[in-house]
Structures are given as C-alpha cells and as structure tokens.
Amino acid sequence: xLPGNYFDDIKVxxxxxxxxxxxxxxxxLAYAGVAGDFSPVHFDEVYARTTExxxxxxxxxxxxxxxxxxxxxxxxxxxxxxxxxxxKFKGPIRIGDTLQVQFRVKEARASRSMPSMGxxxxxxxxxxxxxxxxxxxxxxxxxPRRPGVAGPEVSE
Numbered sequence: 001x002l003p004g005n006y007f008d009d010i011k012v013x014x015x016x017x018x019x020x021x022x023x024x025x026x027x028x029l030a031y032a033g034v035a036g037d038f039s040p041v042h043f044d045e046v047y048a049r050t051t052e053x054x055x056x057x058x059x060x061x062x063x064x065x066x067x068x069x070x071x072x073x074x075x076x077x078x079x080x081x082x083x084x085x086x087x088k089f090k091g092p093i094r095i096g097d098t099l100q101v102q103f104r105v106k107e108a109r110a111s112r113s114m115p116s117m118g119x120x121x122x123x124x125x126x127x128x129x130x131x132x133x134x135x136x137x138x139x140x141x142x143x144p145r146r147p148g149v150a151g152p153e154v155s156e
Contacts (some may be wrong), residue, residue, distance in 0.1 A: 004078035006146040007118025012108050018070035018101040023058055025095055031062040058093040063135045067126045070101045071139070080141045083119065087137035091128075098129040106138065110145070117142045 032038050037059055040047040048056040064087055071077070093099065107121035119142055126135040 002072070002077075002079050003075045004080075005076060005143075006078055007108070007110075007120070007143040008146045010077075010105055010108060010118075010120065010143070012105050014076075014105040016074055016076050016103055018074040018103070020098050020100040021066060021070065022098045023066075023093055023095055027062065027066075028056075028058055028095065031059050031065070035059065035061065053092050056095060058095070058097075060089045060093075060135070063089070063093050063099070063126055066099060067101050067124060067135065068139075070099070071103065071122075071124070074101075074103075076103075077120075077141060077143050080120075080143050081117075083140035083142055085137060085139050087135065089135055091132060091134040093128070093134050097134075099126055099134070101126050103139075111142065114142070116145055116147075118145050119143075 028042055032042060041051055041053065041057060042048075042059060043056070045056050048054075064085065068082070071080075101124055103122050103124045105120055106123045109119050111117040111119050119140065122139045122141055124137060124139055125133045128134055
C-alpha cells in the first residue's frame with residue numbers, strides 16, 4: 001500500500017504542493033511514443049516558431065499525466081483511485097519549464113456504494129517556474145477509509 005493519508009485524515013480545505021519536475025526533451029519523446037502524437041508543434045522547431053506558441057511545446061495531455069504523477073509523488077493520498085477529471089489547458093508547457101502542482105481538497109464524502117472508501121473532489125493547478133497556471137481543473141478521487149471506520153457522510 002502506498003504511504004499517505006486515509007480519507008478520514010483529510011479535511012476539506014487542505015492545501016498541498018507536490019514535488020517539482022523539469023520538462024525535458026526525453027519527456028516529450030517518451031510521451032509521443034506512448035500517445036502516438038508526433039505533431040510538428042512538439043518536434044519541429046522551425047515549424048513551431050511559425051505558430052502562436054513561437055516554439056516547440058509539450059503535449060497538453062502530457063501536462064495532465066505529469067499532474068497525476070506529481071499528485072502520487074506527494075504521498076498525500078493513500079492508494080487513490082481516479083474517478084474522473086475536468087481539465088483546462090491555459091498555457092503552453094515548454095522544454096525547460098519546471099512544473100509543480102498545488103491542490104486543495106474542495107469536497108469530501110463517504111462513498112455510498114463502497115463504505116470502506118471516501119470520495120474527494122480536488123482542485124488542482126499545474127504551475128510553471130514563473131507561477132503561471134498552465135493547466136487547471138478538478139479531479140475526483142476515491143481514497144481508502146481507515147480500517148474499521150465507518151462514519152457519517154462528510155461534505156461541504
């Protein structure tokens with residue numbers, strides 16, 4: 001089991017920062033290999049300079065993937081199970097950007113169908129080294145409750 005908090009130890013309003021990651025050429029190559037997206041805006045600097053971005057950028061969904069990985073690395077949630085995402089792409093991610101996620105617990109409730117689990121709604125912002133929000137949204141996450149605990153529904 002991963003380290004981290006049980007649902008019962010998490011409070012609405014909790015705010016955390018994840019570790020950071022610096023985006024490299026390797027991230028873009030690896031992500032393209034998995035996703036199959038070899039668009040020239042990610043790989044062709046000459047072409048990318050002619051776009052509104054003025055140069056190469058990382059895949060948008062790579063930013064979401066990094067967000068999820070940084071969330072796991074934060075070790076705040078114990079064995080979370082993703083239930084869904086609502087996500088917006090606000091600005092480009094470039095090679096050399098250092099990214100970090102700030103998240104806040106927006107809502108929390110016990111699961112009705114799985115009493116051993118709780119459901120969290122997490123507000124997340126992916127920020128670069130200039131504190132610019134490049135992506136943001138909400139993440140629905142199911143987290144185990146403390147063994148033997150079955151309490152009232154928590155919500156806000």
